[in-house]
Amino acid sequence: MPRRIEQLADEIVRLQGELDREIERRRADLGWRLNEGLLEFEHGITQRHRRLRLGARAFMARSDFATVITAPLIYSLIIPVLLIDAWASLYQAVCFRAYRIPRVRRSRYIVMDRDRLGYLNAIEVLNCFYCEYANGVVAYVREISSRTEQYWCPIKHAFAVTDPHLRYYQFLEYGDAEGYRARLHEFRQRLRTEAQDADPAAKPI
Numbered sequence: 001m002p003r004r005i006e007q008l009a010d011e012i013v014r015l016q017g018e019l020d021r022e023i024e025r026r027r028a029d030l031g032w033r034l035n036e037g038l039l040e041f042e043h044g045i046t047q048r049h050r051r052l053r054l055g056a057r058a059f060m061a062r063s064d065f066a067t068v069i070t071a072p073l074i075y076s077l078i079i080p081v082l083l084i085d086a087w088a089s090l091y092q093a094v095c096f097r098a099y100r101i102p103r104v105r106r107s108r109y110i111v112m113d114r115d116r117l118g119y120l121n122a123i124e125v126l127n128c129f130y131c132e133y134a135n136g137v138v139a140y141v142r143e144i145s146s147r148t149e150q151y152w153c154p155i156k157h158a159f160a161v162t163d164p165h166l167r168y169y170q171f172l173e174y175g176d177a178e179g180y181r182a183r184l185h186e187f188r189q190r191l192r193t194e195a196q197d198a199d200p201a202a203k204p205i
Contacts, residue, residue, distance in 0.1 A: 096147070
């Protein structure tokens with residue numbers, strides 16, 4: 001990979017770390033923190049949240065007609081999302097074992113925690129469950145597919161790609177035939193090592 005592209009990829013990782021630290025500072029300002037995987041709110045924050053809760057009946061009264069009428073269509077998407085979740089999990093359980101690639105830990109991508117926010121009513125909590133799960137499944141499947149892409153075809157596209165996964169920046173340049181033949185095995189070996197480092201709970205089987 002050209003040095004300049006490698007530097008830019010490293011800069012993206014550095015900026016992500018800086019963003020994470022800024023998010024942590026914002027959390028402290030809002031009165032909560034994570035302590036060994038558990039949410040902790042400062043004294044009085046939970047009571048203040050509950051005072052700001054809008055009851056389900058009032059929430060429905062404020063909802064516009066378009067929101068109510070489209071709700072069944074929105075929630076019907078849960079069926080294909082459930083199928084994708086199950087099928088992707090089966091796929092990596094079988095194929096990643098065959099490729100000796102560490103499996104993606106699902107719990108790192110599908111995070112359900114917004115129900116602990118006292119200012120959300122029952123309908124809002126249900127909406128959040130739906131969005132948390134659906135977006136988590138998309139992120140989970142993307143990680144599975146990015147590992148698959150690195151294993152089988154670590155080649156960049158000729159055309160610009162919007163928001164590619166992070167491994168993409170290290171892929172071979174489009175048209176680099178010699179590099180592909182010479183380095184495909186290297187990419188596969190690196191994937192096994194990198195995936196292990198990225199997800200300590202996932203072990204090659």
